[in-house]
Amino acid sequence: MAGRETLTPAEFDFIRGLIRDYAGIVIGENKRSMVQGRITRRMRELGIRDVGEYLDYIRTAPEIERDGLASALTTNVTAFFREIHHFEYLTTQFLPSLRGRGLRRIRAWSAGCSSGEEAYSIAITLMEGLGDEKGWDIGVLATDLDFNMIRFAREGVYPLERVGRLPPEQLKRWFLRGGGSQDGRVMVRPELKRIVRVMPLNLLEEWPMSGPFDVIFCRNVFIYFDRDVKARIVDRYAELLPVGGLLFIGHSESLHGLTDRFELIGGTIYRKKQ
Ligand SMILES: C[S@@+](CC[C@H](N)C(=O)[O-])C[C@H]1O[C@@H](n2cnc3c(N)ncnc32)[C@H](O)[C@@H]1O
Incomplete structure (x- = not known):
């Protein structure tokens, strides 16, 4: 059976709260599609097909997956001699x-x-x-x-x-x-x-x-x-x-x-x- 990939509003808020507490990263309400895309990609990396299952994984192993989530949600744009x-x-x-x-x-x-x-x-x-x-x-x-x-x-x-x-x-x-x-x-x-x-x-x-x-x-x-x-x-x-x-x-x-x-x-x- 295909899993559910789409985050509910409550799940979106849970993820935003988690990343804010862990890394200080504030994700605005308007970033829903960015978060959705990054979470979907992260779930694929882990071989997880259902977003509920992914959130259970975060809850049971937060010290492991907080880093994975942070890595998925951060923007790493940089360059040599930028500015x-x-x-x-x-x-x-x-x-x-x-x-x-x-x-x-x-x-x-x-x-x-x-x-x-x-x-x-x-x-x-x-x-x-x-x-x-x-x-x-x-x-x-x-x-x-x-x-x-x-x-x-x-x-x-x-x-x-x-x-x-x-x-x-x-x-x-x-x-x-x-x-x-x-x-x-x-x-x-x-x-x-x-x-x-x-x-x-x-x-x-x-x-x-x-x-x-x-x-x-x-x-x-x-x-x-x-x-x-x-x-x-x-x-x-x-x-x-x-x-x-x-x-x-x-x-x-x-x-x-x-x-x-x-x-x-x-x-x-x-x-x-x-
Ligand atoms: C846009 S990059 C900037 C890279 C480089 N400083 C530059 O200006 O080209 C932002 C970096 O900040 C890191 N970052 C975000 N929150 C952080 C935190 N709480 N602690 C350490 N690094 C963090 C991200 O992982 C990301 O690699």
Whole structure:
């Protein structure tokens, strides 16, 4: 017998509530067809044909399927050097100021890194800006809630189209061209991978790292969250940054009215205040 795939209004609300409590992701009433499509796909992955059966599965094994559900419902759109002015600011302003203060250590965090392009773009920027000088200790942490994205980011293998806009010399310096079964793909070079640590992390839960970070990228992640969650997370970022440390958010996001611990430099770049 064919199962029922269509969510009832109550089931839609149950799923919205669950993902909000677990990941802070707010899904509007108007997203019913998006949720329906993603749940149907998730059920197929699991070989479940009836939505009632899928919800029973979530209820009986929430600690397992919450992650699957989160992965199904999140949007992972990203790109290398997305919002290029953020990377240019690092190169032209921030790195020279660190150097000017005689520092030789830099730590960056890509929070909500998706498939890793943002973290590797940061790593390339830091290596190009500092890596030729002796003695720099460079580290990039990349975290995301979505385990599928964590796997992708750890592998660091991308279809050629995703790196198509990089200047050829940058592509050659930081990526290896795949051959055979990897034809049409590139792999991040080991010397870049070595400085990027990828780990799963739900921003709503405990953060095992104690920082400090000099730079935090949390771009196009806040769009999902409500005001309280955003304010709480921004406050936790402030705890991990020194005075003068930078927080980068997405071009359609703002910290306006959420915090008085940061000042806006411009271009959605914020600096931690005294
Ligand atoms: C649109 S992508 C942004 C990727 C990258 N930061 C960029 O701007 O290109 C948003 C990412 O945030 C992640 N995300 C959503 N809620 C999260 C949470 N509570 N904790 C950690 N990551 C989360 C999603 O899994 C997704 O990969």
